[in-house]
Amino acid sequence: xxxxxxxxxxxxxxKKDLQLRIVLNSSLYMILIVIVTAMVVLFPLITEMVxxxxxxxxxxxxxxxxxxxxxxxxxxxxxxxxFIAHHxxxxxxxxxxxxxFSNTLKKxxxxxxxxxxxxxxxxxxxxxxxxxxxxIDGLSAILNQISEDQKTLISDLEGLTxxxxxxxxxxxxxxxxxxxxxxxxxxxxxxxxxxxxxEAQKAAPxxxxx
Amino acid sequence: xxxxxxxxxxxxxxKKDLQLRIVLNSSLYMILIVIVTAMVVLFPLITEMVxxxxxxxxxxxxxxxxxxxxxxxxxxxxxxxxFIAHHxxxxxxxxxxxxxFSNTLKKxxxxxxxxxxxxxxxxxxxxxxxxxxxxIDGLSAILNQISEDQKTLISDLEGLTxxxxxxxxxxxxxxxxxxxxxxxxxxxxxxxxxxxxxEAQKAAPxxxxx
Numbered sequence: 036x037x038x039x040x041x042x043x044x045x046x047x048x049x050k051k052d053l054q055l056r057i058v059l060n061s062s063l064y065m066i067l068i069v070i071v072t073a074m075v076v077l078f079p080l081i082t083e084m085v086x087x088x089x090x091x092x093x094x095x096x097x098x099x100x101x102x103x104x105x106x107x108x109x110x111x112x113x114x115x116x117x118f119i120a121h122h123x124x125x126x127x128x129x130x131x132x133x134x135x136f137s138n139t140l141k142k143x144x145x146x147x148x149x150x151x152x153x154x155x156x157x158x159x160x161x162x163x164x165x166x167x168x169x170x171i172d173g174l175s176a177i178l179n180q181i182s183e184d185q186k187t188l189i190s191d192l193e194g195l196t197x198x199x200x201x202x203x204x205x206x207x208x209x210x211x212x213x214x215x216x217x218x219x220x221x222x223x224x225x226x227x228x229x230x231x232x233x234e235a236q237k238a239a240p241x242x243x244x245x
Numbered sequence: 246x247x248x249x250x251x252x253x254x255x256x257x258x259x260k261k262d263l264q265l266r267i268v269l270n271s272s273l274y275m276i277l278i279v280i281v282t283a284m285v286v287l288f289p290l291i292t293e294m295v296x297x298x299x300x301x302x303x304x305x306x307x308x309x310x311x312x313x314x315x316x317x318x319x320x321x322x323x324x325x326x327x328f329i330a331h332h333x334x335x336x337x338x339x340x341x342x343x344x345x346f347s348n349t350l351k352k353x354x355x356x357x358x359x360x361x362x363x364x365x366x367x368x369x370x371x372x373x374x375x376x377x378x379x380x381i382d383g384l385s386a387i388l389n390q391i392s393e394d395q396k397t398l399i400s401d402l403e404g405l406t407x408x409x410x411x412x413x414x415x416x417x418x419x420x421x422x423x424x425x426x427x428x429x430x431x432x433x434x435x436x437x438x439x440x441x442x443x444e445a446q447k448a449a450p451x452x453x454x455x
Contacts, residue, residue, distance in 0.1 A: 053369055057335060061271065064331055068275070068324045072282055075316045079309050087305070095302045096309070099289050106285045114278045121274055125267060129339065137376045144376075144383030146439040159263055166347045166354075173354030174384070178439050181391075185433055192426045199415045199422070208409050208418065215425070216402045222432070223395055229356040229388050 047123050050130035058122045065118050069111055077103070132160040136167055148175050181225040188218040257333050260340035268332045275328055279321055287313070342370040346377055358385045391435040398428040 048054055080103070084096040132154055139152045152167045154160070195202075195211055202208045258264055287310070294306040342364055349362045362377050364370070405412075405421055412418045 056369075060331070060335060064324075064328050065278070068278065068321075068328070069282075071320050071324055072279075075313070075320050079312045079316075083305060083309060089301055089305070091299055092302055092305045095293060095297070095299070095306070099293060099306070099309075102289045103285070106289075110281050110285050111278075114274075114281055118274050118278070121270070125270060133370070133373055137373060140373075140376045140380045144380035146383070146387055149440050149442050159266075160343070163343055163347060163350075166350045170350045170354035173356070175441055177356055178436070179441055182436055182439075182441065185429070185436055189426075189429055189433060192422065192429055196419060196422045196426065199418050202412075202415070202418055205409045205412075208412055209406065212402065212406045212409070216399075216406065219395070219399055219402055219429070223399060226388070226392055226395055229392075230359050231385055231389055231392065232359050 047127045049127060049134050054123060054126040054130055057126050058119055061122050062115070062119060065115055069115070128157055128159045131155065132158050132164060136160075136163065139167060139171075143171060143174070148178070177225060177228045181222055184218065184222045184225055188215065188222060191215060191218060257337045259337060259344050264333060264336040264340055267336050268329055271332050272325070272329060275325055279325070338367055338369045341365065342368050342374060346370075346373065349377060349381075353381065353384070358388070387435060387438045391432055394428065394432045394435060398425065398432060401425060401428060 077100070080096055080100050084093055084100055087093045087096065132152070135152050135154075139150050142148075142150045148171050151171060152164050154164050158164075192215060195215065202211060290306055290310050290313070294303055294310055297303045297306065342362070345362050345364075349360050352358075352360045358381050361381060362374050364374050368374075402425060405425070412421060
């Protein structure tokens with residue numbers, strides 16, 4: 036992701052398929068506008084130029100026609116280029132964050148919760164960025180709790196096996212085991228903060244839910 | 246999210262801030278195009294109409310001017326409306342999924358991994374949708390493993406406390422405790438599949454990390 040910060044032109048097309056689709060879609064509208072406008076504008080001029088019975092009018096109209104075409108073409112081309120550049124920049128502000136989000140979500144799926152998402156200046160999707168970082172914080176909080184409880188459990192189990200000689204009555208054994216059980220239950224309770232799909236439901240197609 | 250499926254007009258503006266921002270941005274370009282085109286087109290006509298010394302040319306040019314304005318305005322208005330509708334639909338295909346993603350990510354952050362994301366027909370962001378569902382599957386797989394191991398640990402601890410009388414030699418206690426320790430270690434090993442941020446790093450500002 037670091038190379039994105041350089042913002043060379045290539046880096047503006049970070050998600051070619053979606054960006055080009057939107058740019059092409061919008062450019063088609065642009066071209067439709069240009070064609071409609073050009074036809075509406077030029078049709079009466081051409082009619083006048085070709086069919087007028089007054090030579091002077093024909094001449095003047097032809098001059099207007101030439102002026103129009105000479106002025107219009109460069110103006111339209113400049114505006115179309117601006118329009119395309121504008122759309123690439125706007126889609127980049129959406130697609131750049133999306134690439135970053137995807138990479139992070141992939142890492143999270145692998146259990147790596149150390150990678151937050153971030154936005155560059157001008158990026159959209161601030162809300163989604165916060166949402167993902169909030170999710171990572173939420174998962175981390177639960178897992179940190181489980182981890183702490185599990186460490187206590189393990190270290191108490193270690194302590195117990197080192198002092199097996201002191202467990203010389205069933206009562207002492209019971210007390211120690213109950214303490215361990217209590218700690219194991221705390222781990223289970225924290226684990227229960229996660230709601231997992233039942234294996235049976237997993238087989239069902241996703242569109243049947245929600 | 247269910248109401249989205251009805252697709253009434255209101256449902257096309259699911260994420261007003263972002264959508265209106267994009268639509269307004271693009272409409273500004275549209276209006277720029279229209280103004281530039283109109284100025285370029287009408288300027289020579291107006292010059293001709295006002296300053297021509299030939300009355301006939303003045304009359305004809307005025308007629309062309311009127312025709313242009315009468316034809317141009319409705320055409321431009323229709324195209325602008327089409328353009329805005331088009332942009333609302335395109336942004337809807339991005340923002341609709343984003344809303345769905347946000348809701349799911351929020352649930353995941355709360356530990357609820359039962360809610361997959363889905364796309365409606367025509368929606369963009371298929372890749373991101375798959376990524377989020379993949380992440381949920383990945384997290385679920387690790388957590389299911391931990392959960393299973395933890396259940397075994399708890400049930401073995403229960404079994405042990407019920408049969409404390411059988412633990413009548415240090416060797417038997419050692420064997421039982423080692424079995425429990427082995428199970429607790431399996432839970433720890435699965436937990437270690439998660440990489441969590443150290444508390445110390447958490448204090449650092451996020452922009453220092455990648």
